[in-house]
Amino acid sequence: MIQQLIEKIRKTKAPLCVGLDPMLSYIPDPILKASFQEYGETLEGAADAIWNFNKEIVDHTWDLIPCVKPQIAMYEQFGIEGLKVYERTVRYCQDKGLLVIGDAKRGDIGSTSAAYATAHLGRIKVGSSFRTAFNTDFLTVNPYLGTDGVKPFVEVCKAEDKGIFVLVKTSNPSSGEFQDRRIDGRPLYEHVADKVVEWGADCMDKEYSNVGAVVGATYPEMSAVLRKKMPHTYFLVPGYGAQGATAQDLRPCFDDQGLGAIVNSSRGIIAAYRQEKYARFGAEHFAEASRQAVMDMAADINSVL
């Protein structure tokens, strides 16, 4: 699976993914009003507005990008109606030829992680038939429960040619609270990184493993250490743009060939029209602002590779 991502990155020359993490506050009024008119101020109405918003963004960016990363929490907050839109967005993007990273950060004890792996990457046996549920191409995974909580995801990656990104060093301000604490002289996230390498060793897809790592762009000196320690691990990199990291900060995440990392931007792309830089598009052309923001982000990243 990771080779499919690499091919798409090479083709688009855009090592980035669009974070489809819609908030109602990002959605221009006319879209909201139309949905509320049809479905009322209900979860269904909100979900409909989110779908219409997402579709516009995807329609205006799909040819420029290798993949998208919907954050499932943003859909889960609208309950079943929201999750239907998550599923519909995943399918729509895949039909456009995009790879989809489900950002769900799941992780539990073994048998439960197996159920999550089935839910998001695998197939479930119902009677004598096999069915799929959310069926994304990649999933983000939380490592706090250790090997037996992560292995079921790795097994599904092997069986179905899918990929995961395990949280190693996250981009948020308090990520260091536990992740940076030193164990035998090295921070916890390095110990997690060692395990990610181990888990990914028999899940290789040419030079990179289908078991990747989440490495926040907001801590570039740590990215540099991790890049060296994990030469066959692809990085999913949050933290660019709205969260504060610059293109220079991203450089250490990439290998010498400009591969090894895919950078996410959510707000910076999908709510671009609200930035002064893209204000000229106006709310009615929000998706064109997103398209321009994708082009600018790709150019910005490529300038340091």
Add this chain to the structure above:
Amino acid sequence: MIQQLIEKIRKTKAPLCVGLDPMLSYIPDPILKASFQEYGETLEGAADAIWNFNKEIVDHTWDLIPCVKPQIAMYEQFGIEGLKVYERTVRYCQDKGLLVIGDAKRGDIGSTSAAYATAHLGRIKVGSSFRTAFNTDFLTVNPYLGTDGVKPFVEVCKAEDKGIFVLVKTSNPSSGEFQDRRIDGRPLYEHVADKVVEWGADCMDKEYSNVGAVVGATYPEMSAVLRKKMPHTYFLVPGYGAQGATAQDLRPCFDDQGLGAIVNSSRGIIAAYRQEKYARFGAEHFAEASRQAVMDMAADINSVL
């Protein structure tokens, strides 16, 4: 909210919750067949079977217990249809007067955790209306991202009188891989425990906080240390029964009054009829076997309190 749980525990004399974590393999054939006949071997068919199974278990146990803990992964693996049954199960249990602990182990960066908190414990503003999504009473939370990933859950607990249980020391075999690693001479889970106490300090509900901890029963010497360190923190205790812990192992999780902990059993209750001990009930009376297993578990726990 934690006081509501304590009152229900006092009334039922059963400091336990039934883990509604259905697997298709637990469901007696006649139920499966009926659902497949109506809906085919589809996700809808599987979900219907799970609902019918859950309903029987709840109908046969609700008067004996304070709460249930559905593991959302077991529903998520059937996609939207499964999650509809999760929602329906939550509502059904609440209508019976049971408290519901959503076992979802969510956790992310701040804004995303806020969305998860809304999804599972809070309300979302849609236009000028407020709507709820899954609306459980408690939720389990993963701490790997630190304070800014947990605080949004705490805020919702305060605003809506809800509760959370934060993973401290989990019950699975490899939980020690990261959780037991020593930082400044103390294991990581103790550092997490310190933070849980801190997060819960301004979220008190009489003598206990609405911010609880998940503490696996499979490591009783560690439970004893944590019980002492966390005198105002309620423990949600997995690991009893099928996972190997005995009633003796549970003792250290409780305080002197026999409060302070709620013990979960999933397979041991909902699939009791498959144990030799309850074989006399037969598959057709699976829910009566579950009822007997609840009574036996309550007696077993009470014998050490």
